[in-house]
Amino acid sequence: MNSYLSIVSKYLSAHKKKTRLVITSVVIAVALVTSIFSMLDIFIRFEKIQLIHEYGNFHLGVKDATDKEKKAIANRIDVKNSGMWISFRNGNINGKECELAAVDEKFSPNMNITILEGKFPVAENELILEAWAAESLHLNVGDMTEITFADNTEKKFIVSGIYSDYGDTKAKSVPGIFLSVAGANKAKAEKSTVFLIEFKDDVNINNAQKAIQSSLKLADNRIVRNEYLLSVMGYGNNNPVRRLYATGAVLFCIVLIAGVMMIYNTFNISVMERVQQFGLLRCIGASQSQIKKLVKREGLHITLRAIPIGVLAGMLLAFLCSVILKYYNSSLFGEMPLFNFSIVGIIAGIAIGAITVFIASSLPAKKAAGVSPVNAVNGSSEIKISQKKKQGRLTKIFRVEVAMGINNAVVKKKTLFLMSCSIAISIVMFLGFQVYVDFMYSSLKTTKPYTPDISLTSEQGLSSNLYKKLSNLSGVKKVYGRMFSYVDATFDASRLTDAYKEIIGDVQTTDNGLFIPPEKSWLISYDKNQLNWAKTDLIEGKISEEKLNEKKGIIAVARTRRNGVGIETAKLQLGDKVYIQTPDGTKEMTVMAILRTVPFNDSKSSLTTFITTEKLFTELTGESTLRIIDIQLDRSGQEQTVSEIKGMLDDSISFYDQRQKNAEVNGYFLTMAVFIYGFVAVIALISVLNIINTMNTSVASKTRYLGVMRAVGMSSAQLDKMVLAEALTYSLIGGIVGCIMGIALQKMLINTFLPRLLLIWKFPYMQIVLILIILLLVTVISIISPLKWIKAKGISEVIGSL
Numbered sequence: 001m002n003s004y005l006s007i008v009s010k011y012l013s014a015h016k017k018k019t020r021l022v023i024t025s026v027v028i029a030v031a032l033v034t035s036i037f038s039m040l041d042i043f044i045r046f047e048k049i050q051l052i053h054e055y056g057n058f059h060l061g062v063k064d065a066t067d068k069e070k071k072a073i074a075n076r077i078d079v080k081n082s083g084m085w086i087s088f089r090n091g092n093i094n095g096k097e098c099e100l101a102a103v104d105e106k107f108s109p110n111m112n113i114t115i116l117e118g119k120f121p122v123a124e125n126e127l128i129l130e131a132w133a134a135e136s137l138h139l140n141v142g143d144m145t146e147i148t149f150a151d152n153t154e155k156k157f158i159v160s161g162i163y164s165d166y167g168d169t170k171a172k173s174v175p176g177i178f179l180s181v182a183g184a185n186k187a188k189a190e191k192s193t194v195f196l197i198e199f200k201d202d203v204n205i206n207n208a209q210k211a212i213q214s215s216l217k218l219a220d221n222r223i224v225r226n227e228y229l230l231s232v233m234g235y236g237n238n239n240p241v242r243r244l245y246a247t248g249a250v251l252f253c254i255v256l257i258a259g260v261m262m263i264y265n266t267f268n269i270s271v272m273e274r275v276q277q278f279g280l281l282r283c284i285g286a287s288q289s290q291i292k293k294l295v296k297r298e299g300l301h302i303t304l305r306a307i308p309i310g311v312l313a314g315m316l317l318a319f320l321c322s323v324i325l326k327y328y329n330s331s332l333f334g335e336m337p338l339f340n341f342s343i344v345g346i347i348a349g350i351a352i353g354a355i356t357v358f359i360a361s362s363l364p365a366k367k368a369a370g371v372s373p374v375n376a377v378n379g380s381s382e383i384k385i386s387q388k389k390k391q392g393r394l395t396k397i398f399r400v401e402v403a404m405g406i407n408n409a410v411v412k413k414k415t416l417f418l419m420s421c422s423i424a425i426s427i428v429m430f431l432g433f434q435v436y437v438d439f440m441y442s443s444l445k446t447t448k449p450y451t452p453d454i455s456l457t458s459e460q461g462l463s464s465n466l467y468k469k470l471s472n473l474s475g476v477k478k479v480y481g482r483m484f485s486y487v488d489a490t491f492d493a494s495r496l497t498d499a500y501k502e503i504i505g506d507v508q509t510t511d512n513g514l515f516i517p518p519e520k521s522w523l524i525s526y527d528k529n530q531l532n533w534a535k536t537d538l539i540e541g542k543i544s545e546e547k548l549n550e551k552k553g554i555i556a557v558a559r560t561r562r563n564g565v566g567i568e569t570a571k572l573q574l575g576d577k578v579y580i581q582t583p584d585g586t587k588e589m590t591v592m593a594i595l596r597t598v599p600f601n602d603s604k605s606s607l608t609t610f611i612t613t614e615k616l617f618t619e620l621t622g623e624s625t626l627r628i629i630d631i632q633l634d635r636s637g638q639e640q641t642v643s644e645i646k647g648m649l650d651d652s653i654s655f656y657d658q659r660q661k662n663a664e665v666n667g668y669f670l671t672m673a674v675f676i677y678g679f680v681a682v683i684a685l686i687s688v689l690n691i692i693n694t695m696n697t698s699v700a701s702k703t704r705y706l707g708v709m710r711a712v713g714m715s716s717a718q719l720d721k722m723v724l725a726e727a728l729t730y731s732l733i734g735g736i737v738g739c740i741m742g743i744a745l746q747k748m749l750i751n752t753f754l755p756r757l758l759l760i761w762k763f764p765y766m767q768i769v770l771i772l773i774i775l776l777l778v779t780v781i782s783i784i785s786p787l788k789w790i791k792a793k794g795i796s797e798v799i800g801s802l
Contacts, residue, residue: 005293005294005297007281007294008294008297008298008301009301011277011298012298012301012302017789019302021693021696022302023302023305023306023309024306024689024693025263025693026263026302026303026306026307026310026353026357027306027309027310027313028310028686028689028693029258029260029263029310029352029353029356030306030307030309030310030311030313030314030349030350030352030353031310031311031313031314031317031349031686032258032314032682032683032686033314033345033348033349033352033353034310034311034313034314034315034318034345034346034348034349035313035314035315035317035318035345035682036314036345036679036682036683037342037344037345037348037349038314038315038317038318038342038344038345038346039317039318039321039342039345039675039678039679039682040342040344040345040675041342041343041344041345042318042321042322042342042675043321043671043675044232046325046671046675047232047671048229048232048233050667050668050671051228051229051232052112052229053112053664054228054664054668055226055228055229056110056111056112056196056226057109057110057111057112057198057229058107058110058111058196058197058198058226058229059197059198059199059205059225059226059229059230059235060196060197060199060205060208060209060212060223060224060225060226061085061194061195061196061197061223061224061225061226062194062195062197062212062218062222062223062224063192063193063194063221063222063223063224064192064193064222065193065194065195069195069216069218070082070084070195072215072216073195073197073212073216076208076212078199078200078203078208079197079198079199079200080198080199080200081106081107081110081197081198082107082195082196082197082198083103083104083106083107083108083110083195083196084102084103084104084107084181084193084194084195084196085101085102085103085107085111085193085194085195085196086101086102086103086179086181086184086185086191086192086193087100087101087102087191087192087194088100088101088149088150088184088187088189088190088191089149089150089189089190090150090174091147091148091149091150091177091189092147092148093129093133093137093145093146093147093148093175093177094137094139094145094146096136096137096175097174098129098133098147098174098175098176098177099169099174099175099176099177100147100149100177100179101176101177101178101179101184102121102178102179102180102181102183102184103178103181104181105120105122107196107198108120108178110196110198112164112166113128113163113164113178114163114164115128115161115162115163116131116161116162116163116164117141117161117162118141118142118159118160118161118162119160119161120160120161121160121161121178121179121180121183122160122180122182123158123160123180123182123183124180124182124183124186125155125156125157125158125183126157126158126159126160126179126180126183127145127147127157127158127159127160127177127178127179127180127183128159128160128161128162128163128177128178129159129162129163129175129176129177129178130162130163130164130165130166130169130170130175130176131162131163131164131165132165132170132175132657133175133176133177134159134162136175137175139159140159141159141160141161141162142158142159143158143159144156144157144158144159145157145158145159147177147179149187149188149189150189150190151188151189151190153187153188153189155187157179157183163178165660167660167661167662167663167664168661170657170658170660170661171656171657171658171660171661171662172656173654173655173656173657194224204235205230205233205235206235209223209225225237250432250745250749254425254428254429254432254745257425258425258426258428258429260352260356260359261418261421261422261425263353263356263357264356264359264418278291278294281294292362295361295362296358296361296362298361299357299358299361300357302357303353303354303357303358306353306357307349307350307353307354310349310353311346311349311350314345314346314349315342315345315346317678317682318342318345320678321674321675321678324674325670325671325674398725399721400718401714401718401719401721401722401725402721402722402725403725404722404725405721405722405723405724405725405726405727405728405729406725406726406729408702408722408726409725409726409729409730409733410729415698416729416730416733419698419730419734420730420733420734420737421734421737422691422734423691423730423731423734423735423738423775424734424735424737424738424741425738426683426686426687426691426738427687427734427735427738427739427741427742427771427775428738428741428742428745429683429687430680430683430684430687430742430767430771431738431739431742431743431745431746431764431767431771432742432745432746432749433676433679433680433683434680434746434764434767435746435749435750437676437677437680449533450480450529450530450533450599450630451599451632451658451662452630452631452632452658453631453632453633453638453657453658453659453662454630454631454633454642454645454655454656454657454658454659455628455629455630455631455655455656455658456628456629456631456645456649456653456654456655456656457627457628457653457654457656458627458652458653458654459627459652460652461623461625461626461627462481462625462626462627462628462629462653463625464626466629466648467479467481467626467629469648470629470631470645470648473641473644473645474641475633475634475636475637475638475640475641475644476631476632476633476634476641477632477633477634478631478632479629479630479631479632480527480529480530480629480630481527481626481628481629481630482524482525482526482527482530482626482627482628482630483524483525483614483617483618483621483623483624483625483626483627484522484523484524484525484627484628485523485617485621485623485627486520486521486522486523486604486606487520487521487523487580487581487582487620487621488517488520488521488580488581489517489520489521489523489578489579489580489581489607489608489610490514490515490516490517490578490579491514491515491570491572491576491577491578491579492513492514492576492577493507493509493513493514493515494513495570495571495572495573495576496515496569496570497567497568497569497570497571499567499568499569500567500568500569500570500607503562503567504518504519505518514579517607518607519605519606519607520606520607521580521606521607521608521609521610522560522604522606522608522609522610523580523609523610523611523612523617523620523621524598524609524610524611524612524617525611525612525613525614525616525617525618526555526611526612526613526614527614528545531543531544531545531548531613534555534595534611537595537596537597537598538593538594538595538596539558539594539595539596540573540574540593540594541555541574541591541592541593541594542592542593543555543592543593545613547592548592548612548613548616549613549615549616551590551592552587552588552589552590552616553589553590553591553592553593553612553616554578554589554590554591554592554610554611554612554616555591555592555593555594555595555610555611555612556570556572556576556578556591556593556594556595556608556609556610557594557595557596557597557598557608557609557610557611558571558594558595558596558597559596559597560606560607560608560609561601562605566597569607569608570607570608572591572594572608573591573594574591574592574593574594575590575591576590576591577589577590577591578590578591578610580620582619582620582621582622583621583622587619587620589610589612589616589620595611598611631645633659638659642657688774688778691731691775691778691779691782692778692781692782693782695727695730695779695782695783695786696782696783696785696786698726698727698730699723699727699783699786699787699790703790706719706723706790707790707793707795709722710795711795716791719787719791720787723783723787724779724780724783727779727780727782727783728776728779730779731775731776731778731779734775735771735772735775738771739768739771739772743763743764743768746761746764747761
């Protein structure tokens, strides 16, 4: 033996089981940190692709840029691509409403324009349109068509090409038409121009924006920011998005704390159980500094073995998420490389593992070095006899072996604290990440059971005969309809929000505290099925068709969309009175429930949205004809079914195909679901392994003590009960503390970081029950193996073990 430090490798080799437990603990913690941070990094990459698909691949825009400004920006070394975007107010193509715009050809791929047939428009009289619109309008490449601009000027254009569909315009049944930039510039109709900018990778976009504004003296109101894309890149100013990422930051800090706690707990137990070994070394001349070096060297050995395994395990978990997304949404993520490894995740795992093991070995090393050699050798530091007179309260409630187990757990305060914290932090992580699950299900419309594939609307109304035909049509899964109207509605003026008053200006109030409605409100009818579905978005109150009819009830909707942005226009409360103008005079209605939102958009700006039953809707408006029919299709044979539906319609009925938009939002949902459930699954798996490993280590560290108990007459059954009681004490204390802290964290995250989403926190009964059941099962399972190992050895062998 060349050095006393070589004792470390010999000890680790001689005590393979204990070494394996400590290494496993470090592997688990490193895998947790590596996988979570890798998944976060990869999620951001996937999220960026998703947002580029939805909002376009540009970072900034400059309104009404001059030729000099365009040239100066395009020639900047940090600019990758730039181009003009010209948009008009909606016009008409062959009598059908359409969205009109133009973009430079070199920037068209950034705006997700893919030419399927023909060529990009260059001449002043050329345009391109979406494939679905070309089919609907019976237009082909080379055909002549007429565009009517918003100012009623008309011009003939040639269809130069057809491009891939936009899900959003297809769902609205409003074709997206792109003119050439030359043609758009020549048009006299009102238009807005923005010079779009895409920066190179690794450019600080906020600094670049300041530099451009400073050099060209551009006012803030001339700058357009792609906030959603910038937010995911870390440059955003969008407060709701920033709050969402702030929520993630809090949760990932907890992940770091969990990793530290897991390693420190196990390492502390491992070192402190070997006080006798260190005492023997002190007796033969080892100094305190040498003892410290021995413990730290042991930490280094464990680190070098555990960290590579933990990093690989974490990378594998993150890799599985990438594989799932790549193959389930290949149209969007097909070009992403299959092997997505995160440098951030790997560095985080290595750093946390190495730093924590260093800290975890330093503190116990200091204590081990300070132990008296005499006490360490005779074992008096391990099995202490208290001089205080015991009251025996536990033995009056439990059997002796159970009372001893509970006492063993609570008597060592530091061990109790570390064991309980290790369990509690796992539960806190699990409950914390559930907030993202709630966000995911409440924020994406296609996760609801009422999301239609096809919608039909008509200003003249839709006949009951059409409704019956659609219901009986082969390939149709479900049909449901609604009536809607715009009504003058007023209520307590104090309920109007400042945000709405800012938009609308001064609102006149009356002497009785009501106000004169500046806009009409949107009134919608729901049938029984839709009222039941609406309960998933219920914030307050109860929804019952019978009660609504009986008490002249109305359902208020908290968030209304104006110009594509969701805002709260009114903060109505349960019991508030709403006064609606009807053909028979003013009728008083009572707010009996409040919904977060509705799953469809209003084409007009309205004060707010109200929902009521079909019976009350007819009483209020005098109308009984459906204005919209939503249709859900079977998975197979959809194109044939759609063709048959179109054959039933006349020119007065508008047809909206929402399937592509639903698929896109479902893709976004899948992206979030894979990672969020991935986070939760990894946390659950790591937490279970951590509890098992912690309990294994705890039992293994008491080998000598358990041998003494057997020597003085404790039976195997009593030994099992004592160890189980001790383990359950750790688990229950950790479980209770973890549930309390996790519930508090859930409420804090929802109320502090995500208030605009109107998520309603509900006590997580099912989650708590599930956690406690799993915790008890894992605790029982975790002690079986170490107890079996101890009982298989002779008493003298166990007592003499070091």
